[in-house]
Amino acid sequence: MPLQAIATAGATPGGYLLVLAIVLPAVAIVALFMLGGRWGPRATALALTAQIIIALRVLGLVWATGQPLAYVVGGFAPPLGIALRADGISAVMMLTAAIIAAAAxxxxxxDYGPRPDGVERRSSLVFLASLLAIGAALNLLFTSSDLFNLYVGLELVTFAAIPIVSLKGSAETLRAALRYLLFAVFGSMLYLLGIVLIYGAYGTLDIAMLAASVQPDGITLLAAGLATAGLLAKTALFPFHLWLPPAHAGAPAAGSAVLSALVVKGSLFLLMRLWFDALPAIREPAAMQLLAALGAAAVILGSIAALRQQRLKLLVAYSTVAQIGYMFFVFTLAPAAPGEAGLATTAWTGGWMQIVAHAFAKAAMFMAAGLVVEALGHDRISRLAGLGKGLPLVTLCFAVSGLSLMGIPPSGGFSAKWLLLMAALGQGHWLWATVIVAGGVLAGAYVFRVLGQMMADAPPGVTVKPVSHTQQMVALGLALVAVVLGLLPLEPAPILEIGRAP
Incomplete structure (x- = not known):
């Protein structure tokens, strides 16, 4: 269903699922605090399981009908009312977020489930409530069709993530959380200023109405620039990445997995909506090349920074900075030029495949890093010897996740990078093609650096403590999902075209 038709058509069959996906986690938060003890975490588990079922149902309906799901809240049509809409991309991202949140x-x-004695723990309430809030906020973000509602969803994601960053309560984690908050507030101010200018110029923030009326004048270009700068700060794209590595280093492993896999993707999702759906008329090639250039810098410099790290969690965090960069090649490769529509669609699929594959691979890698800390008491890369024999599943998880980051087949990362590479070569963007290949080589360097240490024999006196088998299997399961994604056909994915603006 086109965006313009939502106001007149009302809810599509199954549209209520979009409301349920947002409301259910919020209700679960209330239940968590009211029940507490043993039953609050169990209510959280039920809500997270229900989120997966809802997301699967949404994806199934979108795929079966070939049309987005839509729901007009309260029956009030946009621009005064709130319309929810889930196209193919929204459905895929909803399922990705639901699976990773449940796995986390x-x-x-x-650590954060119910205690046998039924006594409440503050850390448990904070972590589980934040996880539910992130899920609700992401679903709001993925289904909103208004630039202000998208902002509300993004801000809820940010303020739900900050407690996870500072959960340990140490001075280091509090400083990291404060830095994250400052970058987030700075980004929010710029984005809000941008959409205020847009609203003043066009009298609406509805995506469909803007797409039909926006003009490339000075005010609109300024507004788009401000909003983009704010979103880049929230996405942690180079050079706005300074908040991300400290935030990951201090957060618990499950929290880092959610931050890297989901939280930074929220602002990127909004950025894609802004330029491809709301403001396509002002999408100048020079501006898109600038975004791609920042992405290329992130790929190279983020990978070099990862190579220089001495701690495993920081290496994985800087790897996130690098992998985010690949996603920005879409801005210059996906806009269709005359005779290049097929290549543009290939790039579009490659970009979203990179987002999803990175989410699963990086969540698994952070979980593996958390198990390394538990087993050895540290995450110093130079002292990882013995893990290959002591924790073979953890080592395998890191290796399988690394396949996707390097872009080695069969993996989702390979499919994503291959599609982006084919689009870049087909359109004559040799520089971006070179960066894609070089980024894979650099990723191989830091992944094999870690694996080489893990596979070495342990020196005398070093013991590897046993860790939870369940945690190892969860991490390995996410890594295997990133590999299974590589078995999909190396061609444009039809699901990602459903509901896409022409």
Whole structure:
């Protein structure tokens, strides 16, 4: 269903699922605090399981009908009312977020689940409530069709993530959380200023209405620039990445998995909506090349920074900075030029494949890093010897996740980078093609650096403590999902075209 038709058609069959996906986690938060003890975490588990079922149902309906799901809240049509809409991309992202959130809860259940004596723990309430809030906020973000409602969803994601960053309560984590908050507030101010200018110029923030009326004048270009700068700060794209590595280093492993896999993707999702759906008329090639250039810098410099790290969690965090960069090649490769529509669609699929594959691979890698800390008491890369024999599943998880980051087949990362590479070569963008290949080589360097240490024999006196088998299997399961994504056909994915603006 086109965006313009939502106001007149009302809810499509199954449209209520979009409301349920937002409301259910919020209700679960209330239940968590009211029940507490043993039953509050169990209510959280039920809500996270229900989120997966809802997301699967949404994806199934979108795929079966070939049309987006839509729902007009309260029957009030846009621009005064709130319309929810889930196209193919929204459905895929909803399912990705639901699976990773549930996996993070299962991984962290030993630490943040109910205690046998039924006594409440503050850390448990904070972590589980934040996880539910992130899920609700992401679903709002993925289904909103208004630039202000998208902003509300993004801000809820940010303020739900900050408690996870500062959960340990140490001075280091509090400083990291404060830095994250400052970058987030700075980004929010710029984005809000941008959409205020847009509203003043066009009298609406509805995406469909803007797409039909926006003009490339000075005010609109200024507004788009301000909003983009704010979103880049929230996405942690180079050079706005300074908040991300400290935030990951101090957060618990399950929290880092959610931050890297989901939280930074929220602002990127909004950025894609802004330029491809709301403001396509002002999408100048020079501006898109600038975004791609920042992405290329992130790929190279983020990978070099990862190579220089001495701690495993920081290496994985800087790898996130690098992998985010690939996603920005879409801005210059996906806009269709005459005779290049097929290549543009290929790039579009490659970009979203990178987002999803990175989410699963990086969540698994952070979980593996958390198990390394538990087993050895540290995450110093130079002292990882013995893990290959002591924790073979953890080592395998890191290796399988690394396949996707390097872009080695069969993996989702390979499919994503291959599609982006084909689009870049087909359109004559040799520089971006070179960066894509070089980024894979650099990723191989830091992944094999870690694996080489893990596979070495342990020096005398070093013991590897046993860790939870369940946690190992959760991490390995997410890594295997990133590999299974590589079995999809190396061609444009039809699901990602459903509901896409022409």
């Amino acid at each position: 809860a299962l991984y962290a259940w030993r």
